[in-house]
Amino acid sequence: ATPIPGGLRPGMAIYVQGTVPHHTKRFRVNFSCGSEKGADIALHFNPRFDSGDKIVFNSFQHGKWAREEYKHEMPFRRGQHFEMVFSITPESYQIMVNGAPCYEFRHRIPPERVQVVDVDGDLELQSLNVMGGGVSDWGVGGAGDVGLGRSRTAPAPQPHFPYVANFPGGLTSKKTVVVKGFVPQGAKSFSINFKMGYSRDIALHINPRLNERVVVRNSLLNGQWGAEERALPHNPFQPGQYFDLSIRCGNGRFKVFANGQPLFDYNHRFREFQQIDTLEINGDVVLSYVQF
Template identity: 40%
Template structure:
């Protein structure tokens, strides 16, 4: 998928109250760049239903970092000039004097918020998304830009032609419908090789323990690439199953990229010497090929505690 900035506001005057042209739609992204002032007390980003002051417009999503004490992020909704219950994140990821990039991903049922490409919180819609048409930013800080980003389908992407896995293990091909049920077994349109890409989109279950994504040769128990995020222990295991045994696990990562309830898009790119894996547009790891016959890798298997939303390869 490609990203297209449909509108950019540079160096907005604060307080900023601006119309969201075309409204907010699932899959779109709002990105705010700025710097937290050294004497910051708080600031807020509000996704509003209009810009009325008297009576005050409803606020679908009030995002409010507060810096007193150890700091916290307060999220809430204003309806009929009354605040609802606060949802509070007590871990304060913002730092005074430091630059930030806040990414608001709009989903059909919630906002998903990242700071500097790291997931920080989810906020479920309490007001119909169709009513949101205004973005407001209040309180002092240096804000450099606001970007409204649309996701543009890439040309030439083909969903995997999947079918159900039969009891005898035979894959029944279905060229028209991809069955997004778990366990999921699909056959790539083209064998893996340098330049090939596989994309898996899903949502992590609220009480998830783990999930796995495996790339395999056909008619074999070999696993060329085993990706196994373990949400409960926050470990991302990578490995290969060759010669009837598992190899040495790779576990190291600066940051674990998954959280319960979050939407993710995992991109697996096959290079000449290694796989490159990105989550939600951020490169997180490389994994050198242990199974060298890349042209034999034709099967993708997915299972675990996620809701599978889309699988594509090209």
């Protein structure tokens, strides 16, 4: 169970990542108004493989279940990984599975009353992040426990809580950093910075600006920003969408791929890339994991 201090509010999102085992019959995600048995449930999300491949949505109040709602298309597959996001709007929970809209469940109980998100049933849960509202990460386990190599379950960065990781020994040629995440609705901007030690300098600054629909790349060296690079074949960063970014350090440049496709090259402006030892990510983004 993941606590929600202060309750849910519009603009917040819950990001769940896991795998559906081959033997799965059903699992559930409950947005509960307390941790005690019999507490009200604002949203009961219940995929059922054992009764016609459907998802049941409901709420539980005053000791009894209310009217069920159904979706008869099953976006989950046995034996497969999934990512889903519950975005809280003033009217409803907007639910996305694997980047595609799944369902909209209108509020029956004010989301502010939700105190706990509980995931249970036939499910291998890898991470659960709470995004927005000044709440930092409430991780479930570590991604490193689920066969993802040397990876970290990343916190959901907030304006005052950037995700920071250190590369032991600095970057090397052919080193690849993978950043997977989700751009929430209403996002304005976030940044991925490759930095040198304790200096403020940034060797590579990747800055998707959702309000300008551009991805700016630059370097901050000796306290001075250089010339921005903005040209792109496509922009993979869209509100409500997942992204899978692969950043490879070469001898002459960084090569960056998004969702498996080349996105841009960035020639080294700071040539001693072995001194780049810190990754910092902040802004309007939900991270699922970072691997290096």
